[in-house]
Amino acid sequence: MHFQQAMDEFLLYLKIEQNYSDHTLRSYEYDLTVFHQFLERHKRSNDLQDLNRSVVRRFIQDQMAGGKMKPRTMQRRISSLKSFCNYCLKERMIDTNFMAGVKAPKSETKLPVYMNMEELKQLFTSLEQTEHPLSLRSESMFKLLATTGMRRQEIIDLTWEQLDFYNETIRIYGKGKKERLLPLHSVVVPVLKRYKASL
Template identity: 30%
Template sequence: MIDTFVKFLTYEKRASPHTITSYHTDLLQFHAFLKHHAPGLPTEKADHQEIRAWIVDLANKQNTARSINRKISTLRSYYKFLQQREYIKQNPTHKVRALKANYPLPHFVQNNDLFELLEQCKFTKDFPGYRDRLILELFYGAGIRLSELINLETDLVNLSDATLKVRGKGAKERIIPFPKSIATLIEHYVKAKCEFFAGDSNSHFLLVTNKGDQLYPMMVYRTVRKYLDQYTTIDKRSPHVMRHTFATHLLDNGADLHAIKDLLGHATLAATQVYTHNSTEQLKKIFKQAHPKA
């Protein structure tokens, strides 16, 4: 049944490869647990007691509450699928509660550090240089996910309207505006790209490697870290930090939380509300610095 569920995620839900891999891995781990602790019991026949036993086992193996909750979420989706397809009558995860977890505040780059990077860093005036800058600008200027950046197609970028269309989680499409300055940068990049490949680049993706292939996650990680290393000392320096920075800076400058939710492509407001904590911490810092009795 696990394979059937994976096919459902792939072809009907059109989940991202990362999501499919995570769900598949979690379910195989649960299957391996059952094979050892309840031999002969298939995953679709497990009840809430077996699930709770697995949770205890994961906790004893020093898995974090956040990691365990993600695996619980996987089981919820799996058994919901089985129930909807009438393979089971009751969903055993209804009696399972998520663990209390302390979620760390999102890391983000301070305004001055980011502006110094984007305005003072000497990117080369050629295809690789324009590409590197465009990667950073799109993360910060549009707040897109890594997967969305990698899969961004040239035809889905509207320079006249300064918008782009991306396909996010669950294959949901959304339109994102970006600063006019990025439109100019894209024009320079596309021109340099044509010259670099002598007009022989057949890729429909906007951003490509020096060989003309689609970007891959590790290359983007290395690119972002390469530049952030020069201008910030925050612990985490990744593409997702740039997305966090986009959201945090919008909120700090008065953007409506619901608008930020839509820009980020979050399914619920709860996922966006984590950024309010960063803003609260910023307010506390300003208060302590400015108030005579602080």
């Protein structure tokens, strides 16, 4: 079967049987059209039975050449091709999975962006001036995060028993049940005391 014919049937299946949104359908159509144009541009066979992993890998290399294609976009195109391939297999249009073993390029890991001291001061000021039933809790949480380096889950799991106001320390139970004792910053102690008294 010709690629274009199979693609039209696949898109119809997504629209009628899977009830996909117009936006999702356009994404699938665009990704598959880009692949179809690659086949024609490189004078490759448009017959479904002639598709194989090496053709798909060549397509990925072609798309990623020059570094203009974002890995996330390529991941979406490969996902579209895999869905299309699975449909063709299910409908017995092809005998072999031409997407088997094809992996998408990894996305670049973005480094976290940290607040500078001025931004942190602005956040603290905003929290201190907020009048809300949960404002003390929010202020306590953010000041603890900023001054101790606690993880999000450690804040969630925190109990009053872990706080020692006399010695101004906090006992943290981290990953693998590892314990560490941290000093409580002078900026957070009065907030925690006020919050505890308000409960």
